[in-house]
Amino acid sequence: MKPGRDHSAVALAAVPLLFLGAFYFYPLFEIFSVSLTSDGTWGLRNIVNVFSAGYYARVLWFTTWQAALSTLLTLVLALPAAYVFARYRFPGKSLIQSLSAIPFVLPSVVVAAAFSALLGPRGLVNEWLMAIRGLESPPIRLEHTITFILMAHVFYNFTVVLRIVGGFWSRIDPGLVQAAQVLGASPWQSFRKITLPLLRPGIMAASLLVFIFCFSSFGVILILGGPRFATIEVAVYRQAMHLFNLPMAAALSLLQICFMFVFMWVYTRLQRAASVELTPEAGRIVQRDVATVKDRLIVWGTVSFMLVLLAAPLLALAFRSLSTEGGLSLLYYRALFQNPSQSIFYIPPVSAIGYSVGYAAVALVMSLCIALPAALFLSRDRGRATSLLDPLFMLPLATSSVTLGFGYIIALDEPPLNLRTSLLIVPLAHTLVAYPFVVRSILPALRSIPAGLRESAVLLGAAPSQVWWKVTAPLIRMPLVVGAIFAFTVSLGEFGATIFLARPELPTMPLAIYRFLGRPGALNYGQAMAMSTILMIVTAAGFLLLERLRTGPGGEL
Amino acid sequence: MVFLEARNLSKSFGSQRVLHRVSFTLEQGNILCILGPSGSGKTTLLRIIAGLETPDDGSVLLRGRDLRHTPPHLRRFGMMFQEFALFPHLDVSGNIAFGLHMRKFSRAEAAKRTAEMLSLVGLEGFGARRIGELSGGERQRVALARSLAPYPVLLLLDEPLGSLDRALREKLLFDLREILRRIGMTTIFVTHDQAEAFAVSDTIAVMDRGGIVQMDTPENLYRNPASPEVARFLGLSNLIDGRVESASSVATALGSLIAPAQGLAAGERVTVLIRPDAARIIGEDEKPALGMSIIEGTVRDCLFRGKNYHIELKVQGGQTLVFEVPIEAGAPEIGRAVRLAVAPGSVFHSSR
Numbered sequence: 001m002k003p004g005r006d007h008s009a010v011a012l013a014a015v016p017l018l019f020l021g022a023f024y025f026y027p028l029f030e031i032f033s034v035s036l037t038s039d040g041t042w043g044l045r046n047i048v049n050v051f052s053a054g055y056y057a058r059v060l061w062f063t064t065w066q067a068a069l070s071t072l073l074t075l076v077l078a079l080p081a082a083y084v085f086a087r088y089r090f091p092g093k094s095l096i097q098s099l100s101a102i103p104f105v106l107p108s109v110v111v112a113a114a115f116s117a118l119l120g121p122r123g124l125v126n127e128w129l130m131a132i133r134g135l136e137s138p139p140i141r142l143e144h145t146i147t148f149i150l151m152a153h154v155f156y157n158f159t160v161v162l163r164i165v166g167g168f169w170s171r172i173d174p175g176l177v178q179a180a181q182v183l184g185a186s187p188w189q190s191f192r193k194i195t196l197p198l199l200r201p202g203i204m205a206a207s208l209l210v211f212i213f214c215f216s217s218f219g220v221i222l223i224l225g226g227p228r229f230a231t232i233e234v235a236v237y238r239q240a241m242h243l244f245n246l247p248m249a250a251a252l253s254l255l256q257i258c259f260m261f262v263f264m265w266v267y268t269r270l271q272r273a274a275s276v277e278l279t280p281e282a283g284r285i286v287q288r289d290v291a292t293v294k295d296r297l298i299v300w301g302t303v304s305f306m307l308v309l310l311a312a313p314l315l316a317l318a319f320r321s322l323s324t325e326g327g328l329s330l331l332y333y334r335a336l337f338q339n340p341s342q343s344i345f346y347i348p349p350v351s352a353i354g355y356s357v358g359y360a361a362v363a364l365v366m367s368l369c370i371a372l373p374a375a376l377f378l379s380r381d382r383g384r385a386t387s388l389l390d391p392l393f394m395l396p397l398a399t400s401s402v403t404l405g406f407g408y409i410i411a412l413d414e415p416p417l418n419l420r421t422s423l424l425i426v427p428l429a430h431t432l433v434a435y436p437f438v439v440r441s442i443l444p445a446l447r448s449i450p451a452g453l454r455e456s457a458v459l460l461g462a463a464p465s466q467v468w469w470k471v472t473a474p475l476i477r478m479p480l481v482v483g484a485i486f487a488f489t490v491s492l493g494e495f496g497a498t499i500f501l502a503r504p505e506l507p508t509m510p511l512a513i514y515r516f517l518g519r520p521g522a523l524n525y526g527q528a529m530a531m532s533t534i535l536m537i538v539t540a541a542g543f544l545l546l547e548r549l550r551t552g553p554g555g556e557l
Numbered sequence: 558m559v560f561l562e563a564r565n566l567s568k569s570f571g572s573q574r575v576l577h578r579v580s581f582t583l584e585q586g587n588i589l590c591i592l593g594p595s596g597s598g599k600t601t602l603l604r605i606i607a608g609l610e611t612p613d614d615g616s617v618l619l620r621g622r623d624l625r626h627t628p629p630h631l632r633r634f635g636m637m638f639q640e641f642a643l644f645p646h647l648d649v650s651g652n653i654a655f656g657l658h659m660r661k662f663s664r665a666e667a668a669k670r671t672a673e674m675l676s677l678v679g680l681e682g683f684g685a686r687r688i689g690e691l692s693g694g695e696r697q698r699v700a701l702a703r704s705l706a707p708y709p710v711l712l713l714l715d716e717p718l719g720s721l722d723r724a725l726r727e728k729l730l731f732d733l734r735e736i737l738r739r740i741g742m743t744t745i746f747v748t749h750d751q752a753e754a755f756a757v758s759d760t761i762a763v764m765d766r767g768g769i770v771q772m773d774t775p776e777n778l779y780r781n782p783a784s785p786e787v788a789r790f791l792g793l794s795n796l797i798d799g800r801v802e803s804a805s806s807v808a809t810a811l812g813s814l815i816a817p818a819q820g821l822a823a824g825e826r827v828t829v830l831i832r833p834d835a836a837r838i839i840g841e842d843e844k845p846a847l848g849m850s851i852i853e854g855t856v857r858d859c860l861f862r863g864k865n866y867h868i869e870l871k872v873q874g875g876q877t878l879v880f881e882v883p884i885e886a887g888a889p890e891i892g893r894a895v896r897l898a899v900a901p902g903s904v905f906h907s908s909r
Contacts, residue, residue, distance in 0.1 A: 175642035181629040182636040183656030
């Protein structure tokens with residue numbers, strides 16, 4: 001390697017490193033120092049306080065058991081679907097599989113709004129029951145119950161189990177189960193002795209992932225759980241923003257950070273073990289047609305169940321945004337454009353859409369600016385620097401956005417970096433959340449470009465800049481577009497960090513929805529529904545576009 | 558009493574007919590080989606007998622009892638799968654003992670039987686190995702041991718040597734036959750390789766397009782194939798069109814050939830099979846032995862095969878025939894015209 005190249009490598013690595021240093025490690029360090037200092041001296045008093053106060057033990061306990069229960073429920077409900085998608089061929093399968101992933105990419109605020117639209121006190125089901133039975137009050141009271149939270153978590157994470165476990169299942173040779181049966185194993189025995197042990201790595205990986213998501217659940221708990229329930233994330237938010245107890249919030253954040261790092265570390269280990277174990281028998285994928293009556297019952301029963309579970313809340317949301325006291329109308333959508341004197345924002349709510357799009361555009365550009373040098377650096381060689389920096393660049397993935405938002409408000413509101421009043425603080429946080437995905441999107445494409453391609457361009461007389469524009473850039477265009485769309489949608493739906501950072505008069509769409517949901521009155525509720533519907537459609541469209549780009553012709557992922 | 562009987566088995570997958578009214582019987586202790594090209598329905602037939610597929614029509618009877626309502630795990634058959642289907646999460650012993658545990662053998666009995674099976678297939682000391690560490694041949698032996706361990710009443714082998722390389726196949730084929738004969742196992746063996754079928758079986762059933770076209774002992778099958786298709790599948794490819802002249806001769810493009818045409822009317826269109834073996838190059842004026850015909854042609858190619866020469870002969874009419882000639886006479890020169898004395902073959906009615 002020429003010495004000149006080393007300089008450019010350092011320059012490439014410097015961009016993401018400086019960004020991470022200022023906007024990730026510095027806030028994280030501030031959380032450490034706030035939680036570990038009291039009255040100007042270092043010590044563990046705050047941490048000890050967290051564990052000695054009963055409330056916080058209850059928070060940790062609740063966080064853990066609701067996550068465990070959510071995981072178990074998701075697993076039990078999604079396993080049959082994983083089987084059906086792994087073993088059968090049927091019309092509409094790939095479409096249903098794509099659509100079933102939509103809940104997972106929706107902003108948590110939209111999911112909360114959708115469940116409220118279906119089963120909340122103003123929800124469709126309650127309205128119908130009241131109309132049919134002539135009741136005065138809603139008969140189904142799920143708001144602020146654990147059931148509501150669990151349902152939303154299952155809805156959210158169903159596709160995680162479906163995809164991961166389904167993927168494992170489809171790679172298990174059906175001959176193994178048949179061999180077991182000829183050897184005398186009943187269908188149940190062959191499932192327990194053969195299929196289940198072979199699925200175990202997949203089940204473990206999917207379970208841990210779902211557990212991590214539910215453990216750090218914020219929007220769903222905050223909105224659907226009400227004041228009775230708090231995960232660590234929600235407790236951090238309440239301590240910091242309602243009670244202004246920054247040391248306590250910092251101690252809780254630290255706790256959350258430690259848990260998340262441990263979970264992510266275990267997850268990476270699991271994934272590595274799983275990929276090793278799968279190699280010997282990973283081979284042809286055998287799927288059968290829906291032939292017998294039994295097949296039909298299994299397949300269409302599962303698909304209908306999925307549609308009810310996954311589509312009903314979203315359809316209810318869309319329907320609820322259109323149903324007013326005077327029948328179906330666009331009343332709530334029109335109201336988004338008005339600015340009545342009692343408005344909670346003093347501006348037309350529709351401007352939240354403008355702010356969201358603006359923030360998202362800035363976050364998109366910044367994500368590309370950080371991710372591109374990072375990916376270029378990582379694609380150069382697989383030396384020690386790369387294997388050290390690759391996980392470092394991915395570290396923000398293991399940090400919850402609430403922790404991030406909290407870290408920003410305690411770190412970036414005073415010199416040396418005072419961004420409290422800067423418009424950039426929101427897109428900066430979004431960039432930190434989004435850029436690892438962009439790196440992961442570009443990197444495989446960059447690595448798949450054979451070195452000979454660039455070298456032959458150089459031998460043909462191309463200058464380094466020409467090599468980039470004529471060879472490399474065209475080859476990674478599609479992954480770049482995929483990464484950009486991803487960054488944009490992540491930013492649009494981001495809630496946990498934004499709620500700490502956005503200025504009250506410049507709300508994003510998720511914040512506007514959250515505030516609408518917190519106000520009384522049919523008009524506010526209707527506007528929450530209308531804006532959630534808009535956000536849902538934009539996010540779902542972005543996701544489906546991603547799926548097409550990734551799997552369609554020319555996709556390189 | 559007949560041990561196993563297949564009665565009019567039919568099966569279609571969608572619009573594709575895979576089996577059509579297949580029937581056969583098998584005596585206890587016999588080895589039946591189902592021989593056919595890929596796509597002839599032989600694997601489906603085996604899977605129906607195992608209970609892994611349900612026939613659209615017909616039934617499988619074991620000692621006269623219909624197995625229609627017996628699921629595969631209660632049939633007490635052993636089966637070796639094409640890719641062996643060894644359980645990757647269990648070690649060698651775990652695989653072999655699986656069926657024993659399923660059939661509720663005690664721990665001690667299962668361990669004893671597992672050790673017995675390991676020594677039967679020559680894998681003593683391999684019990685604790687992981688499946689991923691085994692070679693192809695070792696996997697094949699583990700699969701055989703696993704299918705034999707729980708004392709099956711019938712062993713089903715689906716291309717048991719199909720995924721192995723040539724040299725290994727011949728060695729394992731010999732071992733397989735030896736083991737099956739020693740324990741007197743009733744076996745159905747599916748293969749597309751006629752050499753395997755001839756080596757192992759008491760009876761061969763040749764399958765083509767979903768039906769059994771001929772079922773006989775290997776010797777009879779080779780001597781009297783029932784149709785040009787069977788002959789071609791057995792590797793007998795010297796088939797020549799002609800017309801019957803008399804009860805013992807057929808007129809062809811190569812001249813008049815001595816061939817058994819009893820019971821056929823003179824002038825009838827037939828196909829004559831000339832065996833590649835038992836051919837001999839003879840001199841310019843030499844007379845052939847009694848009952849042998851003479852064929853003339855040009856040597857296109859000649860391969861030394863150890864016991865004999867494999868020659869390709871271009872004959873009158875443009876056809877190329879293959880023969881195995883003894884090495885004592887020396888290698889025939891390529892491009893030279895030769896005379897061959899050949900044995901009379903079979904005569905088939907032309908369906909064309």
